[in-house]
Amino acid sequence: xxxxxxxxxxxxxxxxxxxxxxxxxxxxxxxxxxxxxxxxxxxxxxxxxxxxxxxxxxxxxxxxxxxxxxxxxxxxxxxxxxxxxxxxxxxxxxxxxxxxxxxxxxxxxxxxxxxxxxxxxxxxxxxxxxxxxxxxxxxxxxxxxxxxxxxxxxxxxxxxxxxxxxxxxxxxxxxxxxxxxxxxxxxxxxxxxxxxxxxxxxxxxxxxxxxxxxxxxxxxxxxxxxxxxxxxxxxxxxxxxxxxxxxxxxxxxxxxxxxxxxxxxxxxxxxxxxxxxxxxxxxxxxxxxxxxxxxxxxxxxxxxxxxxxxxxxxxxxxxxxxxxxxxxxxxxxxxxxxxxxxxxxxxxxxxxxxxxxxxxxxxxxxxxxxxxxxxxxxxxxxxxxxxxxxxxxxxxxxxxxxxxxxxxxxxxxxxxxxxxxxxxxxxxxxxxxxxxxxxxxxxxxxxxxxxxxxxxxxxxxxxxxxxxxxxxx
Ligand SMILES: *[C@@H]1O[C@H](CO)[C@@H](O)[C@H](O)[C@H]1NC(C)=O
Ligand SMILES: *[C@@H]1O[C@H](CO)[C@@H](O)[C@H](O)[C@H]1NC(C)=O
Numbered sequence: 001x002x003x004x005x006x007x008x009x010x011x012x013x014x015x016x017x018x019x020x021x022x023x024x025x026x027x028x029x030x031x032x033x034x035x036x037x038x039x040x041x042x043x044x045x046x047x048x049x050x051x052x053x054x055x056x057x058x059x060x061x062x063x064x065x066x067x068x069x070x071x072x073x074x075x076x077x078x079x080x081x082x083x084x085x086x087x088x089x090x091x092x093x094x095x096x097x098x099x100x101x102x103x104x105x106x107x108x109x110x111x112x113x114x115x116x117x118x119x120x121x122x123x124x125x126x127x128x129x130x131x132x133x134x135x136x137x138x139x140x141x142x143x144x145x146x147x148x149x150x151x152x153x154x155x156x157x158x159x160x161x162x163x164x165x166x167x168x169x170x171x172x173x174x175x176x177x178x179x180x181x182x183x184x185x186x187x188x189x190x191x192x193x194x195x196x197x198x199x200x201x202x203x204x205x206x207x208x209x210x211x212x213x214x215x216x217x218x219x220x221x222x223x224x225x226x227x228x229x230x231x232x233x234x235x236x237x238x239x240x241x242x243x244x245x246x247x248x249x250x251x252x253x254x255x256x257x258x259x260x261x262x263x264x265x266x267x268x269x270x271x272x273x274x275x276x277x278x279x280x281x282x283x284x285x286x287x288x289x290x291x292x293x294x295x296x297x298x299x300x301x302x303x304x305x306x307x308x309x310x311x312x313x314x315x316x317x318x319x320x321x322x323x324x325x326x327x328x329x330x331x332x333x334x335x336x337x338x339x340x341x342x343x344x345x346x347x348x349x350x351x352x353x354x355x356x357x358x359x360x361x362x363x364x365x366x367x368x369x370x371x372x373x374x375x376x377x378x379x380x381x382x383x384x385x386x387x388x389x390x391x392x393x394x395x396x397x398x399x400x401x402x403x404x405x406x407x408x409x410x411x412x413x414x415x416x417x418x419x420x421x422x423x424x425x426x427x428x429x430x431x432x433x434x435x436x437x438x439x440x441x442x443x444x445x446x447x448x449x450x451x452x453x454x455x456x457x458x459x460x461x462x463x464x465x466x467x468x469x470x471x472x473x
Pocket of ligand 2: 447
């Protein structure tokens, strides 16, 4: 076969054959001429496979980074696996349930002036909530339809994207206590200029804490001091307090129970911390009360426990009561619409009219006229799971303590949860928070600030004297 034709000597032919056998692809006598053609593609193939390996490494580290970045949310919603499993099973049973029925057009819902004394439009149907609901007392007769659903507008952004932060208003300023992963900053937002200033940082990292303002001091109570591996929250009982006049933080006396995901309100100069879950993941219904004058937290007796243990609920004080709404109930990740009212004089809770929407991690603010505005939030009930993810609301409702009724208000410009709200003369400010997940399942924190106004509040309306701070997550 080899070397026969061409007149080469048998010896040379044998050598060439040997060489060819050594390197059958590139016979020596071709090597110089063809190496560049033959080895070139081989080198290119090698380089291509190295590039493919590099791309895989790159993609792997990017996904690891993303996993880290969004681990906080997954950890917090530690029922995520449960949710996903639920979703897969429930979706197959209820494939057509939609968590976002369209908001009714405001015009038809709230006929514009002058509103005739028509009966209240039927409330938007709310999907049944799978939980053991305590019996609800009959609510008083509904108020006439509200004259103004109000409106949301945008104003100057905050300088850092925040979520899970605590928000309290003091004069024209709103203090933002950052609870975002790894952030322990305090900011002050000027509602007149839209400028944000960074103040003294917290003494330690906290998330899922409760925040309350009393006597020009901001209490950051309980929460979690830990994130990382394994991704679980660790409840703490420590409490730090910020003195607005001196811009100084200090530690103050600790809670009786380690609590995270609690909510807080201030009534008659006392700070209350309510519910949450402890370091053994027990859901709490208990209440502790701080008298700033003595600096002692008093655990109220069991008779002062809420009917529904819950975490990531919201609390505000109006008049001589504290109202607690929503959150996650004991059979996590069930989300509650239940509202309870605490009377400190008797130390007991009453169940009030439920919200029209089950929500946790929502914005709450007291507004003039004995009203409470509840906005946005998240729902992880089975009927709220869409594509394996919990729903995030844009809808807004307002409670009247006089009528014990909830009515729908103009929705937020976008769905949001883990944001903070506060009333500052003239409007309710909503800061930052999480948007719904994008296609990759990522939740991004926002820098946006929205302001809600409503003619029924008046331009210079003041919140009730006992207005309490909204809570942090
Ligand atoms: C309010 O704070 C000031 C200064 O921090 C303190 O002197 C005063 O006793 C506090 N008042 C009450 C009622 O706690
Ligand atoms: C405000 O923040 C949002 C979301 O974080 C961003 O999309 C928008 O561009 C910001 N607007 C301004 C004026 O910076």
